[in-house]
Amino acid sequence: MAKETQFVEQIADINQDFPKWYTDVVLKTKLVDYGPVKGTMVIRPYGYAIWENIQNEMNKRFKTRGVENAYFPLLIPMSYFTKEAEHVEGFAPEIAVVTVAGGEELAEPLAIRPTSETIIGTMCSKWVQSYRDLPLKVNQWCNVMRWEKTTRPFLRTSEFLWQEGHTVHATEQEAEEETQAMLEIYKEFAENCLAIPVLTGRKTEKEKFAGAVATYTMEAMMRDGKSLQAGTSHYLGQNFATAFDIKYLGNEGSLQTAYTTSWGVSTRLIGAIIMTHGDERGLAIPPVVAPVQCVIVPIAARKGGVVEACETLKEKLENAGIRVTFDNTDNSPGWKFNEWEMKGVPVRIELGPRDIETGKMICARRDTLEKSEASLENAVEEVKALLADVQKNMLERARNRRDERIIYADDIDGILAGVEQGNFVKAGWCGCRECEDKIKEETGATARVFAENETAKECAVCKKPAKHVIIYARAY
Amino acid sequence: MAKETQFVEQIADINQDFPKWYTDVVLKTKLVDYGPVKGTMVIRPYGYAIWENIQNEMNKRFKTRGVENAYFPLLIPMSYFTKEAEHVEGFAPEIAVVTVAGGEELAEPLAIRPTSETIIGTMCSKWVQSYRDLPLKVNQWCNVMRWEKTTRPFLRTSEFLWQEGHTVHATEQEAEEETQAMLEIYKEFAENCLAIPVLTGRKTEKEKFAGAVATYTMEAMMRDGKSLQAGTSHYLGQNFATAFDIKYLGNEGSLQTAYTTSWGVSTRLIGAIIMTHGDERGLAIPPVVAPVQCVIVPIAARKGGVVEACETLKEKLENAGIRVTFDNTDNSPGWKFNEWEMKGVPVRIELGPRDIETGKMICARRDTLEKSEASLENAVEEVKALLADVQKNMLERARNRRDERIIYADDIDGILAGVEQGNFVKAGWCGCRECEDKIKEETGATARVFAENETAKECAVCKKPAKHVIIYARAY
Numbered sequence: 001m002a003k004e005t006q007f008v009e010q011i012a013d014i015n016q017d018f019p020k021w022y023t024d025v026v027l028k029t030k031l032v033d034y035g036p037v038k039g040t041m042v043i044r045p046y047g048y049a050i051w052e053n054i055q056n057e058m059n060k061r062f063k064t065r066g067v068e069n070a071y072f073p074l075l076i077p078m079s080y081f082t083k084e085a086e087h088v089e090g091f092a093p094e095i096a097v098v099t100v101a102g103g104e105e106l107a108e109p110l111a112i113r114p115t116s117e118t119i120i121g122t123m124c125s126k127w128v129q130s131y132r133d134l135p136l137k138v139n140q141w142c143n144v145m146r147w148e149k150t151t152r153p154f155l156r157t158s159e160f161l162w163q164e165g166h167t168v169h170a171t172e173q174e175a176e177e178e179t180q181a182m183l184e185i186y187k188e189f190a191e192n193c194l195a196i197p198v199l200t201g202r203k204t205e206k207e208k209f210a211g212a213v214a215t216y217t218m219e220a221m222m223r224d225g226k227s228l229q230a231g232t233s234h235y236l237g238q239n240f241a242t243a244f245d246i247k248y249l250g251n252e253g254s255l256q257t258a259y260t261t262s263w264g265v266s267t268r269l270i271g272a273i274i275m276t277h278g279d280e281r282g283l284a285i286p287p288v289v290a291p292v293q294c295v296i297v298p299i300a301a302r303k304g305g306v307v308e309a310c311e312t313l314k315e316k317l318e319n320a321g322i323r324v325t326f327d328n329t330d331n332s333p334g335w336k337f338n339e340w341e342m343k344g345v346p347v348r349i350e351l352g353p354r355d356i357e358t359g360k361m362i363c364a365r366r367d368t369l370e371k372s373e374a375s376l377e378n379a380v381e382e383v384k385a386l387l388a389d390v391q392k393n394m395l396e397r398a399r400n401r402r403d404e405r406i407i408y409a410d411d412i413d414g415i416l417a418g419v420e421q422g423n424f425v426k427a428g429w430c431g432c433r434e435c436e437d438k439i440k441e442e443t444g445a446t447a448r449v450f451a452e453n454e455t456a457k458e459c460a461v462c463k464k465p466a467k468h469v470i471i472y473a474r475a476y
Numbered sequence: 477m478a479k480e481t482q483f484v485e486q487i488a489d490i491n492q493d494f495p496k497w498y499t500d501v502v503l504k505t506k507l508v509d510y511g512p513v514k515g516t517m518v519i520r521p522y523g524y525a526i527w528e529n530i531q532n533e534m535n536k537r538f539k540t541r542g543v544e545n546a547y548f549p550l551l552i553p554m555s556y557f558t559k560e561a562e563h564v565e566g567f568a569p570e571i572a573v574v575t576v577a578g579g580e581e582l583a584e585p586l587a588i589r590p591t592s593e594t595i596i597g598t599m600c601s602k603w604v605q606s607y608r609d610l611p612l613k614v615n616q617w618c619n620v621m622r623w624e625k626t627t628r629p630f631l632r633t634s635e636f637l638w639q640e641g642h643t644v645h646a647t648e649q650e651a652e653e654e655t656q657a658m659l660e661i662y663k664e665f666a667e668n669c670l671a672i673p674v675l676t677g678r679k680t681e682k683e684k685f686a687g688a689v690a691t692y693t694m695e696a697m698m699r700d701g702k703s704l705q706a707g708t709s710h711y712l713g714q715n716f717a718t719a720f721d722i723k724y725l726g727n728e729g730s731l732q733t734a735y736t737t738s739w740g741v742s743t744r745l746i747g748a749i750i751m752t753h754g755d756e757r758g759l760a761i762p763p764v765v766a767p768v769q770c771v772i773v774p775i776a777a778r779k780g781g782v783v784e785a786c787e788t789l790k791e792k793l794e795n796a797g798i799r800v801t802f803d804n805t806d807n808s809p810g811w812k813f814n815e816w817e818m819k820g821v822p823v824r825i826e827l828g829p830r831d832i833e834t835g836k837m838i839c840a841r842r843d844t845l846e847k848s849e850a851s852l853e854n855a856v857e858e859v860k861a862l863l864a865d866v867q868k869n870m871l872e873r874a875r876n877r878r879d880e881r882i883i884y885a886d887d888i889d890g891i892l893a894g895v896e897q898g899n900f901v902k903a904g905w906c907g908c909r910e911c912e913d914k915i916k917e918e919t920g921a922t923a924r925v926f927a928e929n930e931t932a933k934e935c936a937v938c939k940k941p942a943k944h945v946i947i948y949a950r951a952y
Contacts (some may be wrong), residue, residue, distance in 0.1 A: 033603075035549040035554075035595070036552075036553060037549060040549040042549065042599055045544035048544075048547055069524050070518065070519055071527075071637060073635055074588075074619055074635050075513050075515060075516065075621075075634075080512075092579075093578065096586075097577065098575075098588065099574075099577040100571075100585075101574060101623040102623030102624075102625070110572075112550075119512065123509060125510070142619070149578070159551065432792060
């Protein structure tokens with residue numbers, strides 16, 4: 001048996017060295033491990049279970065929009081990428097290429113998909129014939145590959161898992177509505193399932209998806225004040241429909257070019273959970289997606305009846321649909337408390353001989369670390385209520401923390417000072433690329449998203465009249 | 477609207493041209509489409525939904541064995557394959573290789589996984605330190621790539637989806653038990669979920685997995701009498717543990733080499749469903765995995781109250797957990813009957829004005845095409861009972877059909893005649909590779925599986941005393 005260790009001591013101080021804290025947490029809680037090829041990760045069972053919970057919640061939401069899951073091939077002929085000019089420019093530098101297969105040099109090299117607009121566009125061109133075939137809405141859960149120079153588990157890896165939804169519509173308006181509807185679904189999901197508050201809106205031309213007419217994003221603030229792009233929804237206009245010949249015979253008998261959208265979230269979301277809710281003790285996982293929602297730790301486990309009572313309780317909670325673990329290992333209760341806190345389990349139940357006698361249990365919540373006594377008989381209701389409250393509180397807390405750190409600035413110095421102190425900074429923008437570039441150059445911050453419905457007098461850089469307000473931040 | 481068409485006329489005759497029938501069915505029911513790269517397939521929503529149902533059922537079963545899902549990288553350094561001599565020999569000819577990534581030639585070429593023993597072995601070597609870390613049981617649902625010359629949707633494609641389970645054990649006995657337990661789970665799943673009867677047992681040395689000590693298979697008979705290897709469970713002994721250095725500190729303090737297993741089923745199972753249950757009308761999908769278990773077809777839909785009654789019924793069935801569709805399109809009932817029969821939906825409900833008046837509905841089952849009257853009020857119970865009976869009957873029918881076509885032969889001529897008539901043929905075998913090769917050469921049949929506990933006098937080829945009885949068949 002491993003010697004008892006205070007896990008908390010093994011994690012770097014979150015306030016002193018956030019990047020090291022992140023790496024310590026993802027490795028020590030066994031969310032992830034490094035793969036043998038540079039920039040790849042192994043998603044271990046504890047991390048993958050979060051992803052499965054994300055998938056379940058997302059699938060429910062996709063279904064309400066009439067989106068169906070499907071699977072498209074991994075390998076895409078390189079020539080497909082060149083059909084949409086902006087798209088190839090954006091993705092070509094990151095593509096991994098298969099040149100040999102079955103012992104032979106391939107006539108045409110094949111790309112491992114970095115995203116699937118090109119191949120799905122090709123198939124949709126075949127499937128869409130008449131307006132009656134529209135709208136067409138498919139989604140796939142799959143792996144994609146983007147060769148990255150600097151990588152970090154979940155945040156940026158050469159291979160990652162994601163979902164990519166693709167829809168085809170008869171009209172511009174319908175496609176735009178779909179783009180917005182998916183953004184709304186992402187936002188609702190991020191807030192209600194991951195307890196992560198997000199700012200949503202449009203990206204600048206510079207930051208948009210290669211090939212999109214417009215990209216909409218949800219941006220989340222991490223504990224260090226940096227932004228994480230947590231999901232995007234792209235209105236593709238007719239760019240891909242033209243390039244891949246997605247045409248339909250309209251109601252009135254003429255051939256029309258369709259409008260498309262695409263939207264995706266990835267295993268990055270797990271990184272967002274870690275960096276939104278984690279603290280000096282380690283992870284804190286929101287109940288809705290937590291692999292283990294409740295852990296039962298026996299106190300004085302050798303005393304008669306304790307193990308049996310824990311097992312009965314476990315079964316009761318399990319039957320009520322709660323994801324529960326009974327930690328019956330030989331470690332001490334204190335060691336177990338530390339370990340399960342580090343693993344971010346939302347609720348811990350402590351059950352000892354005296355509790356059993358009095359029909360009570362001690363509940364400790366991960367978010368506030370508060371302990372309370374609860375009725376053993378009503379354990380199901382008690383735990384459910386506590387989980388709901390933890391979920392709610394985690395969102396509120398994260399929202400308050402973020403809102404305190406959204407500030408305004410008038411000039412580049414203000415933006416620089418703001419982001420250095422870990423803020424999102426709102427500032428006026430004239431709309432030109434030069435000013436956007438200059439801010440990035442001088443502050444390391446990028447334009448994360450338009451602050452819609454807000455106005456400013458002048459551009460923080462050139463002082464010309466501001467056309468927009470932009471939220472600037474350093475970003476993952 | 478598409479012109480009304482008798483779909484049945486569009487499918488090749490199952491008795492005249494089985495391969496064409498298969499292709500017609502998979503394409504016309506929209507299970508699948510051809511991908512742009514040769515040998516790849518797009519799994520369309522109707523096909524992918526079957527796969528999702530398979531995943532759900534399998535995941536439940538894996539959980540009972542303590543297997544946890546995880547995700548390992550797609551790309552494996554080529555050098556890993558050479559660490560296990562038999563393994564590299566078996567897989568090298570089929571590997572797709574990435575040689576360029578991020579715009580640069582890679583120092584070491586990377587294989588797209590054809591299977592993941594090598595990379596999972598590498599990780600397990602790191603994760604397994606002590607006997608306390610064992611057994612270790614992981615599974616991944618993922619895509620794999622094997623470059624094939626001749627391909628057919630679901631049955632053999634260069635990329636396919638599968639699950640691969642990998643376990644590490646302290647002892648030989650435990651690993652062997654795990655191998656058998658997974659084979660049993662596969663068999664139970666195939667029979668109870670897919671309604672496919674399977675023969676299970678060991679493969680010959682020639683037919684085993686490259687790198688295994690022993691491969692156990694489940695073999696299913698398709699409508700044309702050919703066999704389909706529907707799942708395999710491999711006892712890997714210490715072959716991979718030695719090659720990848722999976723060692724643990726034993727209870728008694730000495731370093732030991734572990735024992736491993738691996739086991740998998742793939743999207744081939746969808747091919748098995750099609751070729752086991754399909755008939756001249758198209759697909760017949762067993763209820764447990766059917767994307768649509770029940771379709772409601774309105775009769776005289778324009779009559780007042782019919783659409784409303786169908787919608788009420790749909791909601792009722794849906795709330796009871798039945799996967800139900802209400803076909804409210806403009807096509808005629810006859811057209812709909814054909815279409816949904818082709819798509820293999822297990823139960824069809826017809827509901828017209830007279831039925832509603834008398835509180836009845838007509839239920840048609842896909843397996844026998846029988847129609848019966850049932851109470852509309854008890855629709856949930858009626859449909860559930862019918863689905864259960866269809867499920868049961870499909871297995872029985874497939875089992876009877878198969879059992880009638882397992883015959884014995886004494887010599888090569890007998891085997892040849894047997895397989896040409898679409899049978900599985902049992903025959904004695906001396907145990908030598910030459911005789912096994914000769915049968916394949918002269919009959920096109922391969923040794924599918926040992927018929928354990930059976931005895932024969934002599935080898936069908938050399939006439940020497942038989943050590944085993946083998947089930948021979950032509951195979952997919």
